[in-house]
Amino acid sequence: MSRLIPRRRRRLAAGVVAVSFLAACGGGGSAGGGDESGPIRIGVLSDLGSPAGESIVNAAELAAERINSDGGVHGRDFELVVRDTELNPQEAVAAYQRLGQSDQVAAAVGIRSSGSSFAIMDHLARVQVPFLNTGSATTELADMVSENYDDYKYWFRFMHNSAEIPESIMSFVSDHLQPTYGVERIAIFSEDATWTEEVRQIMRDHIEQDPNLELVAEELFDVQTTNFTPIFQRLLAADPDFIVEVSAHVNSAGYTKQWAALQPAPMGGVAVSQISSTFYDETDGAAAWLFGQHYGFPEVSVTDASADFYESYLAEFGEAPNYTGTYTYEAMMALADSFERMEPGEIGDADALIASLEDLDMTGVLGQWQFQEDHHPVFEGNREQSLMLVQWLPDNQRQVIWPEEVATGEYQPPTWWTGWGQ
Structure with a gap:
């Protein structure tokens, strides 16, 4: 069983770039595959210290706690590995590379800067960690998936874009x-x-x-x-x-x-x-x-899941989520849904996760999540309300x-x- 480290203990001093928020109790295993045991590691990329950056981490923490309390995925808990991008493209690239090379995460969520997201794109094919982008609006990111699927298929947008x-x-x-x-x-x-x-x-x-x-x-x-x-x-x-x-x-x-x-x-x-x-x-x-x-509001129920999310976030953190928080929560739940539809031994296989995300059909806080071929969401039936x-x-x-x-x-x-x- 994993437990959440209290929020007050995860405040990072300047220069510290990573921390694991969930402490796994017992069991070995890797991010995926192998002996199919131990936690499933999820990377969280965020500029720590800013309201939007903190909300990414808060929402990931809330989602992980809920997923784990429901028994995890295939009996495995989510473990968060948080890295500070400092709202800097170079730091974002270094953080993403480390998530894939030493942290062995199965997927990553976060980043609210389009500049930082662009910087990561050309490292996707080498690092091969699916990246669920929860704060970058530029439509050109999705265009890159359309134009060169093999290199950029690892990127998914979990938010509205600059055109919307x-x-x-x-x-x-x-x-x-x-x-x-x-x-x-x-x-x-x-x-x-x-x-x-x-x-x-x-x-x-x-x-x-x-x-x-x-x-x-x-x-x-x-x-x-x-x-x-x-x-x-x-x-x-x-x-x-x-x-x-x-x-x-x-x-x-x-x-x-x-x-x-x-x-x-x-x-x-x-x-x-x-x-x-x-x-x-x-x-x-x-x-x-x-x-x-x-992008959602506590007093408005876009879906049946809306009120529960906002009430829980307010109770846990004493404030409403930033836009990044809502999207990050959705992305975390989509990962749980996608992993659950995969075979236990496929967790850690980037191509298997990509295929499962492409087949996503999940109703979340902001609406029904499905993806177009460019990995931009459809928000079927809920786009205007969200x-x-x-x-x-x-x-x-x-x-x-x-x-x-x-x-x-x-x-x-x-x-x-x-x-x-x-």
């Missing part, structure tokens, strides 16, 4: 803000990163194709930026009706405070930091009236505002906003 992320945001602008409030002049405020390129292009195309919308400004910022006041002043001069924000690698608490101080226009979009249940306090309440994209917009309100309250079928409340413009005929 803008859909709910721009549909909210066109289908709600425009007809309800007369919103027309749109500004894009985005971090300058690989994953945002396609997101911004889709947003620009959407605005161009909507006769009621006009793009009046597009401002990019480096992820090291700390003073956003000049950027917001330029946006203020452009006189937008609404600002679409796009960020993941930067902590948006800093620019949220500066936005609230200048009040250039209402703002919302995709901002990963905003997902944290502590974000309101981090901004000293400046988050009020913002909305951000969430990309929801959540607004912060005063007094640390939140409500789901889009899409309508899962909304728990109506969007509320900032009380300080005098535009839109307020």
